[in-house]
Amino acid sequence: MGKPTVHDIARVAGVSLATVDRVLNARAGVREVTVRRVQEAVSRLGYVRDLSAANLARQRRYRFAFLLPDTPSQFLRVLHEAIDEAAAGLSADRLEIETTHVAIGDQVALQQAFRRIETMGFDGVAIMANETPMVRDMIARLKARGVAVVAMITDQPQSERDHFVGIDNLAAGRTAGVLMGRFAGPGPGKIVVAVNTMQARDMVDRRMGFDEVIATRFPGLTTLPTIEGWDNHQMVARVTAQCLDNHTGVVGIYCAGAGLRGITEVVRARGLADRLTIIGHDLTPHAREMLTDGVVDVIINQNAGHIARSAARVLKAQCDGVEVIASQERIRIEIVLKENLPQGAYREDKT
Amino acid sequence: MGKPTVHDIARVAGVSLATVDRVLNARAGVREVTVRRVQEAVSRLGYVRDLSAANLARQRRYRFAFLLPDTPSQFLRVLHEAIDEAAAGLSADRLEIETTHVAIGDQVALQQAFRRIETMGFDGVAIMANETPMVRDMIARLKARGVAVVAMITDQPQSERDHFVGIDNLAAGRTAGVLMGRFAGPGPGKIVVAVNTMQARDMVDRRMGFDEVIATRFPGLTTLPTIEGWDNHQMVARVTAQCLDNHTGVVGIYCAGAGLRGITEVVRARGLADRLTIIGHDLTPHAREMLTDGVVDVIINQNAGHIARSAARVLKAQCDGVEVIASQERIRIEIVLKENLPQGAYREDKT
DNA sequence: CTGAAAGCGCTTACAG
DNA sequence: CTGAAAGCGCTTACAG
Incomplete structure (x- = not known):
């Protein structure tokens, strides 16, 4: 009656749950015929897998690092807060975000931060930094290790970043x-x-x-x-x-x-x-x-909240191997006058 | 080591899982002492419950109805598409959205639509309609039945709606x-x-x-x-x-x-x-x-995508008894010139 | 190449 | 008022 589950697929295809899982996740070691039988069941029943149940079972966590310059500007403070807020909202989806500030222009410190990210085994990285050959190289290294990478605010057009989150x-x-x-x-x-x-x-x-x-x-x-x-x-x-x-x-x-x-x-x-x-x-x-x-x-x-959430969503989509909805991830160039100033949007005191 | 689970709480409090669950969900029939013991364990371990696991276990689905006028304007078509897109994106969170168009100004048809929503047992409703006494009454009825209600685009300030999603x-x-x-x-x-x-x-x-x-x-x-x-x-x-x-x-x-x-x-x-x-x-x-x-x-x-997603999020939060982040749900008055026109934001052809 | 069984974190009847 | 056991939809060792 309800939505089909792996059990239904297994029954219809006449195989075990383990085999269904192997086919669903495109793992090797299943006979061509069996694969086909399962796939047929999938499309016949219109099966669509429950990602959150899957994540629960595999205890999947997404660990993302956000790399920011330590510019003492208010905008960076706002952005940092937006990232924390986004992290809080997304922790239900098993996203964990760690924000690191690196002295601006300090290529050595920045490179160390990248190295640390590499060894700590993060799943994704959002980077806001000026374009340099070093940054480009480090992004290439991360990508080679299968880490998702997005450039934030400042694009890294020459690099292999998966996506740019920011304005034109x-x-x-x-x-x-x-x-x-x-x-x-x-x-x-x-x-x-x-x-x-x-x-x-x-x-x-x-x-x-x-x-x-x-x-x-x-x-x-x-x-x-x-x-x-x-x-x-x-x-x-x-x-x-x-x-x-x-x-x-x-x-x-x-x-x-x-x-x-x-x-x-x-x-x-x-x-x-x-x-x-x-x-x-x-x-x-x-x-x-x-x-x-x-x-x-x-x-x-450029809306800091949108940027933070978009970066997190895009990284997660990249990890899940899922397409993002481009129109939803486009950061708009907002025009703010006194008349359309969002009321209290900067900071909600929770009292 | 990892995050504490119900098992940890049960062990520390010296009770069974069922009792932990009763306390966590504020269900009746637990001795005062027991409640306290569990609550202490919760705060000592810093337990925070995994909503998606809970939803999986209780097979929770959120069924929302969106009620729109059948105005033949392009904006309504854009809004409808935005709702469909939001629904697709949120189906992973077990949200199901049904959109109904009602002949504008037809109070009888509108009332019938409300009645249908009431009997079909929806969990939440998003309404875009002119203010009338009938609409106010129907909202009161829905609220009396515990249905979450948001007004969309046009506010219903005199009603008991939980929230308004739209601009000033x-x-x-x-x-x-x-x-x-x-x-x-x-x-x-x-x-x-x-x-x-x-x-x-x-x-x-x-x-x-x-x-x-x-x-x-x-x-x-x-x-x-x-x-x-x-x-x-x-x-x-x-x-x-x-x-x-x-x-x-x-x-x-x-x-x-x-x-x-x-x-x-x-x-x-x-x-x-x-x-x-x-x-x-x-x-x-x-x-x-x-x-x-x-x-x-x-x-x-007024960004149709934001409105659709915000309405869905607010309804879900209402159902979960959770606070929304006000600053995140505020719909902005966007100013669009030729120069900051979002590229292709209206429609992404998926080809 | 394939399957039976246990488990992810939580909830739900059913007993007692 | 409380607990043991089964189950949500999926995945993961471990056998065979």
Whole structure:
């Protein structure tokens, strides 16, 4: 009556449970005829196996490592929390997630972290790191050992990673460009652009997308040379201040990387919040506050919760040898204004 | 060594498995002392029960009914597909979802559908319907029988529904207002506003939010009296055309309900796509196309996939007596431009 | 190449 | 009020 089980298959095919299991799991050592008999029963009865019962029986656990840079940015804190939250939610599915922070740019430490993952026998790894030959090699080693690998936030396009969980930064830059053009008016005017470092592909992509749109669609606006902030608020604040001193007619600031705090400080101190259009990335607590206060006009966001859960789901699917539903795993480029700011989405105090 | 199981609890508490189970599931008929002994063992060992093993043992299935209007809009087709997709993904968790379409506005048919759900013994129901006293009563009946109930897309605030899965339409209207104000320029200019019917609360909320922002922040713009389109493209097209004939200086159109197709037809026929800012709701295939072609400037979207999955998750949590993670179940007001249009997110052909 | 039996972590009649 | 035993759907040694 109910859904067919292995017992039904065994009965119909006239074999034992063990044999059914062998065929179902494509294990060797079954005669061709027997395999066929079982497969026929399977398709005749429309059998579909119960993965969670299977996982229970084999005591399957999925051990995933998440490798993050130790950037002291709020976004990384938000991401880390999102990963912990995802881990808590998925522990019922026997997923175990361990998060490791590695000093940014420290290739030796990063390589050690990879080695550790390799020896500890993790089933999957999610990596957020800049592209380097070392990272590429380590990914290749992991893949050779059958470990599932996804790149997170920053893609590793040259590597053998199974999947990329993150946004298209060129498109994100274009999106910022259109909104800047529309919000800051037709001009004439100058736009300040700040990034962490032009050595990161994400930043280069965002800047390219942004410039392309401004140049082709908003001829009244010009973008100034890139400010590099190196994840340092004070440095960003200082250079932004200089930039505002040196240029008249600035109408907007695009903060493509971390360091938004430095920019908002300068803008507030000079009382320019109403006159400038400010667009930043990533919905951190500080960004939320600035949006609410009307200092920042737009935040382009990559949803940390979605990224964490998607990475975990994709790794699990890879381990199970199952296809992911692509449309469900696509990370969107979210546009956040004060008006559509998700209420309390950053942190739910559980009290 | 590994995680503690019921066997460990039984051993430590010095009772049988059956008794452990009784205490764990808060069933009656256990002496106070025994209960305490078991509970102590539980907290001492840090036991946390394996829900999927429990569900396997009790052969638990979750049967949910989704009740949708039979509006012939593309959005409803998208939603229905999203529900089917969610159902497929969740069948591994023993969720079974049945979707029923009911003729919109037909209170008798709707009541029959409710009655059927009641007698068929569903575990949960997700409802998308206009607020009426009948709906409120039927929800109360279902709740009295212990059925989990969520309102979807359209809230039923006066009812006993457990949860609302959808967006804040007032905020959505405000979001549309800000974007219209920024995109259509400071004015002077007039804005056409179209809805399905002002009898639906969603539409009233969107219109209110929109007007509020335009009135207070963009004094150069004025909104024209509402056009009602009754989910009918031709009617929308006709009335929009009239409206454009009667008014000079129209700079934008806000389509708060279905019928975007009627508007885009008129706008294209008159070659006004470049001159007008057009903002609509819901990322249907047609909306995607218009966004890509540059006819529509902004789509405010409520993600059908998120809504379907969230509704299912919330219903399941309700059945399990488990808290949901609020931040994870909040449906966002998505802003979609041509630039951040998710690639192929609407439909993945599996070929 | 194949099968009988025990077990994964939990629940459910049935006895007592 | 409590326990021994069987079972959910699947997998895993161990025999043969």
